[in-house]
Amino acid sequence: MSKEKSDIQIDASIIEGIRDGDNLAIQQLYQIHFPPIAQMIITNRGSREEAQDIFQETVMVLYTKINKGDFVLSSKLQTFLYAISKRLWLKHLTRGEAKYRKDSIDDYGDTLAVEEAIENHEIIEERLLHMEGSLNGLGEPCRTILYDFYIRGNSMAEICEKFGYTNTDNAKTQKYKCLQRLKKIFFKKYS
Amino acid sequence: MKGINEQDFLAWADAYLREELSEEEKRQFEAYCEATPVHAVLFKQHQALVNDMKVADARSNFKRDLQRMGQAYHQTRQPKSSTKVFGLWDRFKFSAAVAAAIAIVSVFSTLWLTGYYKNLKKTTSDYSALRRDMNTVKRNVNAQNVAIQNMHNSKDNARETMHYGATGFMITKNGYVVTNYHVITGADSVYLQNHKGESFKADIVFTNPEKDLAILHISDSTFKSAKNIPYTFKKQDSDMGEDVYTIGFPRDEAVYGQGYLSSSTGYAGDTLAYQISIPVNPGNSGGPLLDKDGNVIGIISGKQKGIDGAAFAIKTKALIETLNNIPADSLNGKNVVLNNKNVLHSLSRTDQIKRLQDHIYIVKVY
Numbered sequence: 001m002s003k004e005k006s007d008i009q010i011d012a013s014i015i016e017g018i019r020d021g022d023n024l025a026i027q028q029l030y031q032i033h034f035p036p037i038a039q040m041i042i043t044n045r046g047s048r049e050e051a052q053d054i055f056q057e058t059v060m061v062l063y064t065k066i067n068k069g070d071f072v073l074s075s076k077l078q079t080f081l082y083a084i085s086k087r088l089w090l091k092h093l094t095r096g097e098a099k100y101r102k103d104s105i106d107d108y109g110d111t112l113a114v115e116e117a118i119e120n121h122e123i124i125e126e127r128l129l130h131m132e133g134s135l136n137g138l139g140e141p142c143r144t145i146l147y148d149f150y151i152r153g154n155s156m157a158e159i160c161e162k163f164g165y166t167n168t169d170n171a172k173t174q175k176y177k178c179l180q181r182l183k184k185i186f187f188k189k190y191s
Numbered sequence: 192m193k194g195i196n197e198q199d200f201l202a203w204a205d206a207y208l209r210e211e212l213s214e215e216e217k218r219q220f221e222a223y224c225e226a227t228p229v230h231a232v233l234f235k236q237h238q239a240l241v242n243d244m245k246v247a248d249a250r251s252n253f254k255r256d257l258q259r260m261g262q263a264y265h266q267t268r269q270p271k272s273s274t275k276v277f278g279l280w281d282r283f284k285f286s287a288a289v290a291a292a293i294a295i296v297s298v299f300s301t302l303w304l305t306g307y308y309k310n311l312k313k314t315t316s317d318y319s320a321l322r323r324d325m326n327t328v329k330r331n332v333n334a335q336n337v338a339i340q341n342m343h344n345s346k347d348n349a350r351e352t353m354h355y356g357a358t359g360f361m362i363t364k365n366g367y368v369v370t371n372y373h374v375i376t377g378a379d380s381v382y383l384q385n386h387k388g389e390s391f392k393a394d395i396v397f398t399n400p401e402k403d404l405a406i407l408h409i410s411d412s413t414f415k416s417a418k419n420i421p422y423t424f425k426k427q428d429s430d431m432g433e434d435v436y437t438i439g440f441p442r443d444e445a446v447y448g449q450g451y452l453s454s455s456t457g458y459a460g461d462t463l464a465y466q467i468s469i470p471v472n473p474g475n476s477g478g479p480l481l482d483k484d485g486n487v488i489g490i491i492s493g494k495q496k497g498i499d500g501a502a503f504a505i506k507t508k509a510l511i512e513t514l515n516n517i518p519a520d521s522l523n524g525k526n527v528v529l530n531n532k533n534v535l536h537s538l539s540r541t542d543q544i545k546r547l548q549d550h551i552y553i554v555k556v557y
Contacts (some may be wrong), residue, residue, distance in 0.1 A: 021249065021252060021253050021256065023260060026257055026260040027260050034264065042281055043285050047282070048281075052265065054260070056254075056261060059255075063250070063253055097283055120278050127243065128243065128250055128251075129246040129247075131243045134246070148242070149205075150241050151244065151248045172198070173198070176198040176201060179201065184241070
């Protein structure tokens with residue numbers, strides 16, 4: 001009983017840690033959950049490197065789900081991660097050839113929740129990758145200006161000083177132009 | 192308020208999003224957005240974009256962390272699974288186990304299907320049957336030995352109370368006689384009768400059940416020490432094919448039997464016996480086996496049922512060993528001194544027999 005409880009506590013602390021971007025939580029996640037998943041992939045025609053990739057993707061799915069804010073762990077974390085990596089691995093295996101049936105290695109009830117999580121993950125992943133690409137596509141100094149202002153939360157005065165603008169108005173104009181360009185690049189795909 | 196351009200609006204919106212405005216100003220901003228739908232849409236879009244930027248960054252940070260932790264994790268574990276062989280083993284051990292299991296199952300099922308086990312069983316049962324046969328033979332020999340005794344028993348029973356009879360012969364001139372142990376087992380008294388019909392009482396001096404030998408001594412007062420024994424005892428093993436003969440008492444008269452030494456070992460590989468090819472019958476037990484020169488080379492002991500011409504004789508060597516084992520107490524000062532002068536070797540067979548006859552007795556056991 002106490003072991004079960006401590007398992008639940010560990011799961012909760014890991015989830016908390018991931019939400020906060022805590023490295024220790026990631027380390028713990030690796031130590032506890034990587035071996036069985038690697039085992040599953042290796043015994044199913046996978047290599048150790050592929051196991052790593054799948055595991056990282058699995059963790060990203062978990063991350064997406066946690067950051068969506070509505071994450072409630074209905075089973076043990078291990079079960080959840082295992083189901084996701086199984087699904088991902090199956091997808092990886094059947095990529096380009098749809099001859100495997102969906103229910104070939106797991107049962108149906110689990111699949112739906114997992115499938116949803118993965119789909120969510122993929123949508124967000126795509127959008128954010130696109131965002132990153134767009135930001136990178138801006139070139140300097142636009143990328144850094146926007147990054148400093150919006151992500152690091154620096155004030156316009158600091159930015160003005162850093163980039164050597166004569167006054168904050170110039171910096172503001174520059175920032176506005178950069179933002180417009182980002183929007184142009186970013187929304188090109190979605191318009 | 193209306194004439195605000197996009198740039199200024201977005202700067203204002205940024206300020207709003209960054210929580211740099213006072214409560215008063217916030218309400219102003221919200222009111223403005225409500226009043227100006229174009230800018231409200233713009234604001235929403237801007238907010239989403241900024242949020243995406245933040246999330247994307249956090250996410251890529253997390254991803255980077257994850258990768259770094261992953262690498263660190265694998266580096267600490269790398270040495271264990273660095274070799275290719277171990278990697279392959281990890282990968283295929285399950286398949287290998289399955290393959291091995293299938294191989295084992297198929298091997299044994301094939302063996303079973305092809306009747307290997309049946310054959311095996313048959314062979315072993317052949318073997319045991321063979322052994323049983325041998326046991327049977329052994330039993331038959333024993334039974335035959337009993338029969339040897341019983342024949343006399345039944346024959347003589349009507350006439351007198353004699354139990355059974357066999358042959359014995361003298362080994363020293365002072366009255367020591369050898370016969371088979373099986374002849375005198377359970378005897379109350381033993382009498383020796385020579386071919387002239389004289390009967391002497393004999394004591395059992397020593398027995399050796401393993402070698403099936405019994406040493407008797409004639410204790411009767413009517414017995415006079417014999418002249419010299421005409422034959423000697425050959426201690427060396429005789430060769431196969433040697434011409435041999437025996438004299439025994441399968442009936443009340445002495446019967447001569449002639450043959451050859453057919454094997455240097457006896458029943459079931461017994462190295463202390465010969466196999467000989469002489470027609471022997473119940474009653475021949477204990478008779479001397481002599482070679483052509485008149486040396487005693489063995490003592491007739493039995494034969495194998497179901498095999499033609501397979502009789503057995505105990506080697507002289509076993510007799511000598513038995514004699515050497517007799518405790519001095521049992522001898523009563525009458526030492527066993529074997530004769531070493533052979534007077535038979537130059538004689539013809541008939542003359543040999545004439546000289547021999549005096550020293551061969553019919554053993555009667557009561």
